[in-house]
Amino acid sequence: MSLVNRLGTQFDAALAAGHLVFTPSTCVRVHCDGIDVGAFIRHAPSLALKPQRPQHQNKQRKPFNPFLPPDVNLTVDELLLGTHALLLNKFAVVRAHALVVTKAWASQSSFLDAKDWAAAWAVIGQTDTQFLGFFNCGPLSGASVPHKHMQFIPVHQGAEDDVIPIENLLESHKKNVKIGSLAETAVDALPFFHRACFIPESVSDFGEIEAAYLGLVKSAFQAIGIDTDASINNDPDALVAVNAGTYSGSKEELSYNLIFTKSWMIVIPRRAETFNGLSVNSVGFAGMLLTKSAEQLEGLQSPGALSTVLAGVAYPKGHMMRL
Template sequence: MHQQEIRLKPGTLWTSLKKTTELALKSGALKSIPTELEIFEKDGIKFVIRILENINRKNADKAKKDQEATKTGKEFNPFLPYEEDLFVTDISNTHVCILNKFNVVDYHLLIITRAFEPQESLLTLEDLTAVWACLAEFNGLVFYNGGKLAGASQPHKHLQIVPFAETDIPISPLLKTAKLENDLGTIPEFPFLHAFTTLKMGESAEVTLEKYHTLLRTVGIKPLENNMQSGAYNLLFTREWMLIIPRKQEEFEKISVNSLGFAGALLVKNQQQMQLLKNIQPINLLNNVAFPRQQN
């Protein structure tokens, strides 16, 4: 275990984020993907669905990297080294902040480990210390796609944070109905297996880590050798709460879902997928990629 040393100067992250974004757009390092947005509401549950207008840009970049990987025999890692033009700031001696190269939401940050750690490894005290350092700077939604089945696109450990007020998160109203016992509980409207807990701004990373492990245990995910996870899962958390959903598959009817899907934000590739999603209904999409809720 490393001795954690925070390098992020308080009050500087938002300024650094805006400055890096501006420069990265000018240099072409940041390739924002434009989207159209639709709101879908059913039974009081709201979903924000974005249609990707230019997924080809990301696909072409991936194809190029795959080709290079085939030639060299080494899988491409965009975080080792990361692109200098995407670098936002040092957070600690173990983590740095960089921009998400193909962002859909403005100011989408990645919190990455300096040294390689697998995305299927469980979160550590260092990870959560880095996250709280960022959340102290601005209000946001933090998420982690724990493994390929959970929507992770890179094997190098990276948490993500998007600036969001609590009220901007589509599922926020549902969280108020959470049934809690000793700060641990479930959301009645969620038909899939999950676990929910409350957090307090300013609580220690040690306390958050303990709550994270409690949620994992509650949904049946166990730590394996070398701190690896026993199953894929999505994690969402803000200054106020944490939610974990175990995953059984990455997509349903060719519509992929990552952690943001469980926050009520979904992505589709075109109008045909949008219509399909409306027919399936977003809550059923989530239900199909997660495990069924255990009946008491």
């Protein structure tokens, strides 16, 4: 049985037994000015009723961790490569939405390492199914769970709403990039700072993928004047900007979104979690936004709104940190 079928079967059983919550949604196509990504909005009004975690958790109390240990009723593979677990998303909007979480505690603000990439490949490397992988990293990235986790949504299964809109843009950009390398690149049409690379089929060394991803994080932040070298080289457990000039001498945790398939990855630095009350996570940058109210949905349908929202929570082109 293919992985997506296995996930789907377990998803249906867990839903029927009341172990997970599936929120129905409708998909609305939107035009994205200047960017031919055929974006869409997934509108899920009943998600607005989901209880919210307090913004600033009481530091005295241990933060709630749903992945240590993971819920047995949602576990698909308890020991993925010995280091991770494969789980169903307890609060899914998409059927068979899966998570890969580390078995031992690791912070969601730490970098993905070669073992994380090997676990990710156990999902996205499947030949019979395609998945969109994503990683919300840092306090402004849309992440709500502090334990290290990557997420995977099945795509290209035939339904209209399981495409990855940004993929068209990346495909048309591919002609500008040296084929068969992990060289970094940036897409002119995207209105926010980012760095991307294409992953050759021949790559089999997860250390190479880890290095390419770290390179993208470093360059994406460098492009806006933030030096991540010290955290990448000395403090792998925390993505902290230590560019004294940039942050007036203070250390500040950085945020970014990573979206990937087995063919490409893209890193987008974040400066805000929400824009006019609309929360954006990695999936939003794939060209799939999630709305929870009629006002949010209506707001996104006006011309240019999608670009404005994405550039508003990321760093718009032309923006530089104050030095």
